[in-house]
Amino acid sequence: MFGVVPKALWSRVCSSDEDNLIVLTLRSLVIETAGRLILVDTGWGDKQDEKFFRYVYLHNGEGLTEGLRKRGYKPEDITDVVLTHLHADHCGGAVRNKPDGAGYELTFPEAIYHVSRTQWEWAMKNNLREADAFLEENFIPISDSGHLNLVDEEGELFPGFSLRICYGHTPGLMIPVIQYKDKTLVYTGDLIPTVAHLPLIWNMSYDIESLRTIEEKKQLLREALENGYILVFQHDENVECCTLEMTPKGIRAKDKFGFSEVVQ
Secondary structure (H helix, E strand, O other): OOOOOOHHHHOOOOOOOOOOOOOOOOOOEEEEEOOEEEEEOOOOOOOOOOOHHHHOOOOOOOOHHHHHHHOOOOHHHOOEEEOOOOOHHHHHHHEEEOOOOOOEEEOOOOOEEEEEHHHHHHHHHOOOOOOOOOOHHHHHHHHHHOOEEEEOOOEEEEOOEEEEEEOOOOOOEEEEEEEEOOEEEEEOOOOOOOHHHOOOOOOOOOOOOHHHHHHHHHHHHHHHHHHOOEEEOOOOOOOOEEEEEEEOOEEEEEEEEOOHHHHO
16 A cells, blocks of 8 residues: 555554554545435445455445445435446445346446546456456446446536546546535545555555656645645545645645534
8 A cells, every 4th residue: 555665654654463454444425416416436345255355354334335324325316426446446336246146236226327438448458457456347237237427528527526537546547526615625536545645655556657646646735735625535544534734744634534524
């Protein structure tokens, strides 16, 4: 998760266990706007077997559909699923096994699934580096169902809900930008997975083009600082949101808080 950054440095801000593992979340986001109910990212899902998950060490958490249920939503209520990208831990829950085990079906049967065209074509082509992350059973059924919408450009997808497209982590990564009352929220996804990844060169070894990730982070962080955006972290166990400030070491977190403080 920290690429070339030595453990002697990253362990100061992120603790690991005796096996050198750290705890990460798979935090999805639900947005209600203009009669739409939008779900951003769907986690791992549960289609794969125990052998597949043996290095993931899934634990705790509400689960996708249970988490939605606790907030008053059913899968059939979701009108749109926005997949930031097609790595398995972000899109696996979009498709599930049929009850009889004969094939797959959409987890959210009424929804349109939105993926950037660049990412879709990249995933379909696949490559040795990301082969274990692009699993056809996670996204081919979406296309086969006729529920797929390919996003070609950055900009507003729905009122108050826009997308930015990045290329460093994987080509076509979409970053949602949400207008909520007088606030701008940026769901940083795998561009800035945790608050510890705010420093420009603290990036994941998963990134396809590390130098491009640095430039994309630099641009987003400058804009967020200048305009007072709130960052929402997808993978940080402890910090859901933060504001930013300039420090002698660069742009860093200012105030850290839970998402409930944003929407109260």
